[in-house]
Amino acid sequence: MLKIVNSLDYGIDIWGEDNFLIKGSTINLNYKKQPSLLEITQSVRSRGYKGPLLLRFPHLIKKQISTLYGEFERAKEEFNYQGNFQAVFPLKVNQYPNFINALMDVSKAYNYGLEAGSKAELILAMSHTPLGAPITVNGFKDKEMIGLCFIAVNMGHNLTITIEGVGELQTIILVNKEFNAEREHPIIPKIGFRIRLHSMGVGMWAKSGGYSSKFGLTSTELLDAYELLKTHNLLDKLWMIHFHIGSQMSNIAPLKKALREAGNIYADLKNRGAFALGAINIGGGLAVEYSQHKHAKEINYSLREFANDVVYLMKEISKSKKIEEPDIFTESGRFIASSHAVLIAPVLELFSQEYHEKSLRLKTINPPLVTELYDLWCSLKRSNAREYLHDSLDHMESLLTLFDLGYIDLEDRSNTEILVNLIIKKSILLLKDEGTDELKMLQSQIQERYLVNFSAFQSLPDFWGLKQHFPILPIDKLDIKPTNPATIWDITCDSDGEIDFNPDLPLYLHDIDINKDEYFLAFFLTGAYQEVLGMKHNLFTHPTEVSIEFDEQGDYRLNKIIVSQNIMDVLDDIDYNTDAIDKKLKRQLQSSKLINQAQKDELLGKIYLYLSENSYLKTIQANNEDSNFDTL
Ligand SMILES: *Cc1c(COP(=O)(O)O)cnc(C)c1O
Numbered sequence: 001m002l003k004i005v006n007s008l009d010y011g012i013d014i015w016g017e018d019n020f021l022i023k024g025s026t027i028n029l030n031y032k033k034q035p036s037l038l039e040i041t042q043s044v045r046s047r048g049y050k051g052p053l054l055l056r057f058p059h060l061i062k063k064q065i066s067t068l069y070g071e072f073e074r075a076k077e078e079f080n081y082q083g084n085f086q087a088v089f090p091l092k093v094n095q096y097p098n099f100i101n102a103l104m105d106v107s108k109a110y111n112y113g114l115e116a117g118s119k120a121e122l123i124l125a126m127s128h129t130p131l132g133a134p135i136t137v138n139g140f141k142d143k144e145m146i147g148l149c150f151i152a153v154n155m156g157h158n159l160t161i162t163i164e165g166v167g168e169l170q171t172i173i174l175v176n177k178e179f180n181a182e183r184e185h186p187i188i189p190k191i192g193f194r195i196r197l198h199s200m201g202v203g204m205w206a207k208s209g210g211y212s213s214k215f216g217l218t219s220t221e222l223l224d225a226y227e228l229l230k231t232h233n234l235l236d237k238l239w240m241i242h243f244h245i246g247s248q249m250s251n252i253a254p255l256k257k258a259l260r261e262a263g264n265i266y267a268d269l270k271n272r273g274a275f276a277l278g279a280i281n282i283g284g285g286l287a288v289e290y291s292q293h294k295h296a297k298e299i300n301y302s303l304r305e306f307a308n309d310v311v312y313l314m315k316e317i318s319k320s321k322k323i324e325e326p327d328i329f330t331e332s333g334r335f336i337a338s339s340h341a342v343l344i345a346p347v348l349e350l351f352s353q354e355y356h357e358k359s360l361r362l363k364t365i366n367p368p369l370v371t372e373l374y375d376l377w378c379s380l381k382r383s384n385a386r387e388y389l390h391d392s393l394d395h396m397e398s399l400l401t402l403f404d405l406g407y408i409d410l411e412d413r414s415n416t417e418i419l420v421n422l423i424i425k426k427s428i429l430l431l432k433d434e435g436t437d438e439l440k441m442l443q444s445q446i447q448e449r450y451l452v453n454f455s456a457f458q459s460l461p462d463f464w465g466l467k468q469h470f471p472i473l474p475i476d477k478l479d480i481k482p483t484n485p486a487t488i489w490d491i492t493c494d495s496d497g498e499i500d501f502n503p504d505l506p507l508y509l510h511d512i513d514i515n516k517d518e519y520f521l522a523f524f525l526t527g528a529y530q531e532v533l534g535m536k537h538n539l540f541t542h543p544t545e546v547s548i549e550f551d552e553q554g555d556y557r558l559n560k561i562i563v564s565q566n567i568m569d570v571l572d573d574i575d576y577n578t579d580a581i582d583k584k585l586k587r588q589l590q591s592s593k594l595i596n597q598a599q600k601d602e603l604l605g606k607i608y609l610y611l612s613e614n615s616y617l618k619t620i621q622a623n624n625e626d627s628n629f630d631t632l
Contacts, residue, residue, distance in 0.1 A: 008481065010473035011292030015525065019060055019339055025479040027522065031059055032554035037475040041344050041520055044546055044558060051564060051616030052345040052454040052543035054526075056098055059550065060340045062106035067303065068286075068332060069110050075307040079315050083279075083325040088113040088136050090284055091121040093333030093528050098547055098560045099340065104128050113158070115331050119145050126152045135159040136281065136331065138194065138215075138242070143171050149189045150179045162192035162242045162281070164215050169225050173232050192240030192281065193217055193225060195265055197258050216243065219265075226269060236276045240329070241266040244283025247334055252301040252309060255285065259313045267321035281329035282310060288338045290525055292471050293505050303335075334528040341527035343543065344475065345454035347519040348491070348617060350512065352448045352484075355421040361411045367402070369395045370412055373419040380423060385430040389442075392423045421446055429483065440503040447501040448484035450509060452521055453617050456490040456497040457537035460523060461530055464496055471524040472499070472507060482508035488521070491617055492538045536574075540615050541565040564614040582611075 009022060020027050026036035037055070044053055065087075072085040089103060091114055104112075111132065114125040117139035125135045126148070135157055137149055146168070152159045163169050172191065180186035196216035217225060229235050243262045245254055262280060270277045286306060287299045310328060318325045362374070373395050376388045399416045402408045424446050428439055462468035472488070486509040490497035501507065512519045534542065547560040565573070572578045585607055589600055 008478055011294075011471065012473075014291055014294060014297065015289050015471045017289075017339065019057075019063075020524075022478050025477055027473065027475050027478060029057070029548075029556075031057075032550045032556070035556050037342065037344065037522055038520070040548060040556065040558075041475065044544075044561075047558075047561075049544045049546070049561065049563065050346075050618075051614060052343060052459065054459075054531075054543045054545040055342045055344060056102065056527075056545060056547045056560075057340050057342070058102035058106055058547060061099070061103050061336065064336045064339065065103075065107050065110060065112060068330070068335065071303050071307040072311070072328070072330075075304075075311040078308070079311050081311050081315055081325055083314070084327040085330075086111065086113075086134055086279075086327055087330045087332065088115040088134050089336055090115040090117070090138075090331045090333040091124055092117050092532070093284075094337045094531055095121065095124060096531050096545075098545060098562065099337065099527070099531075100124065100128055102340075102547065103336070104130075119148060122148050122152070126155070126157060129157065131156045132158050134329070136162055136192065136240075136242070136329070137189075138162045138164070138244075140164055141168055141171070143175060146171050146175045147179075150175055150187070153187050153189045154179075158190075160190040160192045160240050160279075162194045162240065163217070163225065164194050165217065166221050166225050166228065169228055173228070173234070176232075176234070188234070188237055190239045191229070191234070191237045192242045192279075193222060193238070193269075194242045194244075195222065195262060197243055197245065197261050222265065222269070226272065226274065230273070235274060238269075238274050239276050240279040240281050241269070241277065242281035242283065242329075244331065245285055247285055248287045248298070249285040250287055250298050250300065252305060255282075255306070256309055256313060258282075259310060260317070263314055263317035264321070266326060267317055267323050270323050271321065277326070278324075279327040279329055280314065281331065284331045284333050284335075286330070286332040286335040288334050288525060288528070290469050290471060291505075292469070292507075296469075296505055336528075338525045338528035341531075343454065343459050343523040343526050344520050345452045345459075345523070347450050347512070347514060347521060348453050349451040349514055350448055351451065351489075355418055355425075355446075357418075357422065360415055360418055362415060363411065366415070367399070367408050367412055369399050369402075370408075370415050370419070373399075373416065373423070377419050377423050377426070380426050380430070382430045385427045389423060389427040392420050396420045443485040443506070444501055444503055446485065447487045448509065448511075449487050449489055450521070451489045451491065454490055454523075454543065455492050455534075455537060455540035456499070457492060457494070458534040458540045459526065459530060459543060461533040461535060463499065465533075469505070470526060472521055473524075474509060475520050475522050477510045477512075477519075480510060482510045484509050484511050492540065494537060497537075536570065538615070539567075539570050541570050543616070544614075564616065566612050566614055568611050570615065 012020060012022060018030055021030045023034065026038045028034045028036040040055060041053065068087060069085065076085060089112065113134035114129050115136045115138060116122040116125040122137060122145065129135050135152065137159065146161065149159055149161050161172065176188055194216040196218050229238055241262055243258055245258045249255055259282065266277060266280050289297060289299050291297045314328060315325060373392055376392050380388050396416055399408065403413045424442050428443060431439060456464050460470055463470060485501045486507050487501045488499040510519065531542065541564055544564040545562050546558050549557050549559050551557055568578045571581065586604065589604055592600065
């Protein structure tokens with residue numbers, strides 16, 4: 001049965017992976033001295049960094065890496081698997097320095113590497129992967145990019161070029177001639193074949209796999225590529241078979257199908273004469289549970305099942321095809337990165353004040369139906385709530401018709417709206433255990449709009465583009481039952497920057513007075529894909545970020561703070577001549593005939609202050625006007 005008033009835990013046991021816990025009124029890290037997100041947020045803000053904040057937790061990156069390796073090592077042992085397990089991080093998932101540096105730092109014990117899909121990513125991989133740790137290079141490549149791969153192996157890197165088409169292989173052969181013509185001992189990158197599978201992925205990102213996919217070699221191309229390597233005496237370089245069936249695989253069945261297909265291709269090539277083949281790369285796709293509601297869970301398998309299936313299937317295929325068990329590579333990105341980042345955004349305003357009793361403008365003589373609404377509201381109780389609710393909805397219809405026909409005025413109409421709203425709200429509370437569809441529907445009518453200081457385009461682009469849900473909850477007041485069905489508005493001027501109240505996946509927030517209380521929302525699992533896909537719609541930029549690290553005593557430290565870009569830097573980024581803008585603003589102010597010199601100087605000071613800050617909002621409460629620089 002649907003619960004009308006939300007429980008207090010916001011589904012943390014579904015998506016939280018024990019990374020956080022609710023302690024009293026706050027949500028805390030389940031690590032070391034368990035600081036609350038509120039405490040961390042306030043200590044960042046007390047240093048003057050306001051607006052939205054991106055908190056990074058390197059210990060959660062470490063946890064994901066050790067969980068991934070741990071599960072595969074366990075599965076290897078369980079099935080007595082002889083090949084190695086190795087992993088690389090696909091850079092496209094998050095290339096930000098404070099993530100990548102932390103990632104390389106916490107993964108030292110694992111020989112963890114990086115995967116690159118473009119020249120810039122390849123440069124990152126070459127400069128951040130320890131020598132010997134694997135680098136894989138996927139995606140379309142030109143001669144220059146392949147040249148970079150040759151340079152990397154000349155430096156001593158352990159690099160595999162995965163080819164997407166036979167043309168790339170021809171380029172490799174050409175580049176090899178140029179690099180190694182004069183050399184007695186040619187140094188050549190290892191080569192992988194990305195295969196085009198029959199098997200399709202599932203979910204929103206399924207297009208990376210399957211026969212119509214943009215990527216990989218068909219059976220015919222595989223045979224052509226094999227012959228080409230043989231002709232050019234390069235078969236000793238062919239060592240990896242690679243596939244990737246898509247991100248956020250909600251179901252394990254397509255992966256198993258793909259593994260059988262890829263495993264048999266691997267075995268066939270190996271038995272045909274590809275003697276150096278030694279690794280199968282299963283790509284990424286390991287999913288993350290984003291749901292806050294049990295009935296809407298996104299995944300039907302565990303990492304344990306995933307690891308078992310991969311190891312077991314490869315073992316079976318190797319046995320039946322009589323080949324050595326290959327090394328298993330993964331390129332999981334989302335699984336590694338998503339949990340490490342939490343966006344914290346201050347609520348600026350609630351839009352529902354008009355529906356308070358104090359806003360009623362009752363007259364000495366009201367239209368009889370308004371009087372009746374008022375009486376219904378006053379005598380509403382559990383036993384009559386359903387009946388009175390229906391009566392009030394009926395009255396509202398009649399009153400709105402009376403208004404359209406000119407029989408009642410705007411004040412009567414406003415009283416109608418307020419009273420019906422109050423009646424719905426109270427009925428929902430009184431009838432909250434009943435959970436009917438009607439109540440569900442009514443909730444969407446009385447939802448509260450929370451204006452939140454962030455940009456969904458910048459910080460949750462997958463919500464904007466793909467309606468991907470991210471867990472949301474307030475970081476305080478978690479000991480109080482939230483009763484407001486909530487819609488979240490971001491501060492962009494775009495109606496897509498709105499997370500609607502969804503009666504099937506309801507989000508409830510607290511009734512708060514922003515003039516008295518700070519109220520912050522946290523958006524979890526934003527560490528994968530969101531940062532680099534984020535766009536500067538309305539010129540809102542990457543929020544101020546900070547890494548939360550722990551010292552020996554278990555106390556947290558705020559490290560590696562990167563402040564959100566200021567307005568001039570944002571304009572400079574899109575190639576405005578900021579000097580010219582600066583001069584123009586100054587000239588316009590100086591030549592103004594409306595104000596005197598002292599006033600001009602004062603306003604000039606203000607402009608410079610504003611230009612040195614970012615675009616996110618300050619308080620928008622009128623009664624905070626004089627504390628103008630008290631940023632939210
Ligand atoms: C995107 C991508 C990945 C990462 O996928 P996740 O779902 O984030 O694990 C891995 N390999 C390749 C080739 C990719 O394109």
